[in-house]
Amino acid sequence: MKNSISSRMRTLGALALAGTLALTGCAAGAAGPGNGSASEQKYTEEDIQAALKKPTTITYWQWTPGIEKQAKLFQEKYPEITVNVVNVGQGPDEYAKLRTAIKAGKGAPDLAMIEYQFLDSFTVNGSLVDLTAFGAAESKDKYPEWLWSQVDRGKGIYGFPSNAGPMANLYRKDIYDAAGVTTPPATWTEFADAAAKIRETGSYIMTLPGNNAGQTIGYFWQAGAKPFGFDGDKTITVNLDSPEVQKVTDNFQDLLDKGLVDNSNDFTDSWFQGIANGKYASWLTAAWGPVFLDSGTAANTAGSWRVAPLPQWDASKPRSANWGGNGTSIVKGSANPLVAYAFARFLNEDPVSTKMLAFEQSQFPATIAQQEAPDFASNTVPFFGDQEINRVFLDSSAQIDTGFQWLPIMDFVFQSYNETYGKAIADGTNLRAGLTAWQKAIVEYATTQGFTVK
Amino acid sequence: MTSTLNPTRSSSAAKKPAHGNRAVPPRKSAITPRKSGLLTALMVCVAAYFLLPLIWLAFAATKSDTGLFTSFGFAFASDGFKLFDNIASVFAYQDGVFLKWLGNTALYAGVGAIGATLLATAAGYAFAKYEFPGRKALFSVLLGSIMVPLTALAVPTYLLFSGMQLTNTMWAVILPSIISPFGAYLMRVYAADAVDTSLMESARIDGAGELRIFWQIGLRLLAPGIVTVFLFAVVATWNNYFLPLIMLNNGDLFPLTVGLAQWQATSTSGGGGGGGAMFSMVITGSFVSIIPLIFLFLYLQRYWQSGLAAGSVKG
Structure with a gap:
């Protein structure tokens, strides 16, 4: 009108x-x-x-x-x-x-x-x-x-x-220090070591939420995976069984099996509590993440947080990812x-x-x-011990793979994540099986929607 | 809510058992012996069930975001009493959008409830006091429509309103709210006993028209029932979430329920860009939003009790 x-x-x-x-x-x-x-x-x-x-x-x-x-x-x-x-x-x-x-x-x-x-x-x-x-x-x-x-x-x-939303590792320096992790993990191997040390103090290094496909896809992106492709018309590719995705999956399977990372959902009340009371020592998140902490939910921990780059798969070729x-x-x-x-x-x-x-x-x-x-770049944030955190995110942004694509059916992809891969995380079952189920669900759905899946 | 209703029903049932309305279940409670340990314990449990969330809300409204996540639910947080800070930020956020939502809710609930009460009273009165063809059939339809939850009707209602170009207007919320089948049913039960047919007959002999009997005699005798229906309608519209959610796109038209849910969504989903945690505002906003309802209940309860008393004397 x-x-x-x-x-x-x-x-x-x-x-x-x-x-x-x-x-x-x-x-x-x-x-x-x-x-x-x-x-x-x-x-x-x-x-x-x-x-x-x-x-x-x-x-x-x-x-x-x-x-x-x-x-x-x-x-x-x-x-x-x-x-x-x-x-x-x-x-x-x-x-x-x-x-x-x-x-x-x-x-x-x-x-x-x-x-x-x-x-x-x-x-x-x-x-x-x-x-x-x-x-x-x-x-x-x-x-x-x-x-x-x-x-x-x-x-x-x-x-x-x-x-x-270039990704980085927001971490509690005090918990890291108490666990004897003096420098934030530079590689995923170091991350597993740090996770073990931190677990001994009673905290988890982080949670791997089964309700957040966006974050999981971010991990794939960082590993160099190209799980999705779309020609802009009717042809899509779904590559959730690529070696890169499997590498990420196996790594998390290992951490979950050893009980070194938690599998609770994120953005829930108990998750915010976990952030505030030191249950979690890290949150691998995007550049929009800090505002969820320093706006007040974790004010009691102000000053003890820092930001570090994501752990790398190959330290000589640093890569990052975007989330959101x-x-x-x-x-x-x-x-x-x-x-x-x-x-x-x-x-x-x-x-x-x-x-x-x-x-x-x-x-x-x-x-x-x-x-x-x-x-902006040299803005210091008291919550993060006056660190210039934007510089970390800027470096992260510079390392993001430019060729990452999406599917025209991401609503379904996110939804079926919760029923397959995410469910495997939450239930503690086999992640590879969850991955296969996810891939299958997406391909089937895409076909019914009239897409050609290559 | 149920407890406010029971005296009305049971008193009318006790007054005229001859009328034999089958649909007055709480009659039992009127004849139950006064002392029953089991029932008392049950009532305490029920009271706790209803009151504990409110008490939690009252405590939570005094906390900062950190306080919310670091303190016990039924105790004050150690980082100070933040109720007034919270209230100030709730009303200041986005140029006072909360106040606008509060006004919208009051308008929808007010207009909706007045309309619902008028219609329900007239309908209930007619069902109770007049014989007309199709009365039974219509009443069955009315009873049937009580069984259909409002939420299930929201989508068909949306399609109807969309056809009339009324979506995303105030009317889209107000018009469905003035239909209250349960209110009409309640008024029918109440009017059957509260309005004496012989009183209507004598008014007719004195030359009063049917409308005049309704307005001048019926309404007065029905006052306690009207207040009850009004309260129900206010609460129903005040708390309605799904209907305005699908009807309205314009944030300026939102009622509190939809507005607060929007704040909550901002707090709990990352990745969307923008926002951040604002839990203390969502909670304090919810707390503020129930205060008018509590006052309305306390205030109207007087009328409602005095109405009951007046009815019993005249009865």
């Missing part, structure tokens, strides 16, 4: 002005890629600036608290534009509503926040606008290569990266794709906005400019 009103208003405005400029602007807006008519049409920066001068309202679905501030900034810069920031739910909740609205053909927003691993599930049925026509390729060099490859899916560019993060995409059918594009770009690239993302919304920024900004 909002769309039809605004387009009517635009038509009225154009008639009233009767200026050629306004008329062409209106025509361009009407024939935008939102209507799916002219996919080869290119837009120039002038088109975007012209669109920003017309009264327009756009809607952005997202769940990061406080993005209204950036919307306000944008509105101050472009007084004709109104940005409605709406939180319709987090992650899967939002995707469900988005899919419903897209299917219904009404009620969808102009922009949506989408996690990288779920982008393909929207591009596979053409629900997102390819930003190439707007000149998005120019943004390529503003982001780390691996991060850009998360939105540039070969077939098109489907969003601007907002934040990232999301971007801003434009939903097909948006009546104002030019304005939506301008906002997405502003939100994720404007220096003032990215600084807010980093410091006020506690995200690990996506742009190289913000990542390397001195006040």
Whole structure:
């Protein structure tokens, strides 16, 4: 409804002005890629600036608290534009509503926040606008290569990266010290030794949660595995039985069998308790992890935490992985794709906005400019003993394999993880068997969905 | 909730057993001998079951995030009494969005409950006092609809409202809330006894129309029942989660239930980008959200008791 009103208003405005400029602007807006008519049409920066001068309202679905501030900034810069920031739910909740609205053909927003691993599930049925026509390729060099490859899916560019989750090891220095682990484990072999020493003090080095596929896939990613592949159309690959994945699996099997890592779920009450009371000495997590601890849940342990790189498989060739993060995409059918594009770009690239993302919304920024900004990179955090923790995450980001891909059915992959691999972790049964079951479930599901599995 | 209901039902049952409403189960409790150790123990258990979570909530609302995870549930945390800090941050977060949710909840519950009470009273009164064709069939439908949980109706209701372009508006929450089959059933049981048919007849002889009898005589006699139905309706709408969850997309329209769940989601899922742990705010927010309900109960209980007394004198 909002769309039809605004387009009517635009038509009225154009008639009233009767200026050629306004008329062409209106025509361009009407024939935008939102209507799916002219996919080869290119837009120039002038088109975007012209669109920003017309009264327009756009809607952005997202769940990061406080993005209204950036919307306000944008509105101050472009007084004709109104940005409605709406939180319709987090992650899967939002995707469900988005899919419903897209299917219904009404009620969808102009922009949506989408996690990288779920982008393909929207591009596979053409629900997102390819930003190439707007000149998005120019943004390529503003982001780390691996991060850009998360939105540039070969077939098109489907969003601007907002934040990232390079992984590292958050650990309790006091517990490590008490156990005689003087330096954080540099390799997975050292990790097992450290786990044994820490177990003797009564703590676990960490938990391997059976409810968090994202983290497990991060471990695979770090080992150099490429479990998933998608050609952007109808062909996918599922490689959960590759040597790299098996290497990770066997390592965890060993640690679990010896009782050196816990198998409780994460983000539960007892997990937070375990973090606060020293049950766990480490949390191998992403750059968005620290905020869950230093915002208060573990304030009693402030100062005794540190951040170290992930343990390596081959110390001479350090590798890392990404867990989580999301971007801003434009939903097909948006009546104002030019304005939506301008906002997405502003939100994720404007220096003032990215600084807010980093410091006020506690995200690990996506742009190289913000990542390397001195006040960010050398920001000291008292919770981590005044360590410059962002430097560890930046080094991690630089070691992330750029070729990691996702499947267009990640919802199912995550869900079936809990019933196969994750269940094997939770029940203490054979992980290899869980892995096989997971692979099988994904292949079967993909086939019923009409994908060719190679 | 059940305990507030029992006196109403049992008193009406005791007053006019001749009417023989089969659907008045708690009659037994009225005739049970006063002393029963077993029953007392049972009631203590039930009371503990209902009260312990509330007491836990009251303690938890005074704790910081760390306190929540490092202290015993039924004791204060060692790092200080944080209730007022928590309340301040709940109301300050995101430019006071909590206050907006509180207002929405009050509006939905208020309008929904008034509507539900009016409709239920009129329907119950009609079922109890008028003979009309199809009365039995309609009443069976009413009874049947009590059996269907609101949650099961949420999706069909969504499709209906979507067809009428009413989703994502206040009406999407208010309109379904003003239908209360259980309230109508309750009012029917209550009206059957509370409104004397001979009183209606004498009013008719004095020339009063049916509407006037309902408004001026019926409503007054039904007051205690009305308060009960109103309370039920307020609580049901106040606590409704699933319906607003699927109906509403706009955060400005959320009631407390959906808003608090959103905060909780922020606290318990990593990887989504943004947020962080805000458990103390979720808990304090929940604590604040039940306070109006407690006051409403305490306040309306007076009316409800005085109404009972008035009824017994007139009876």
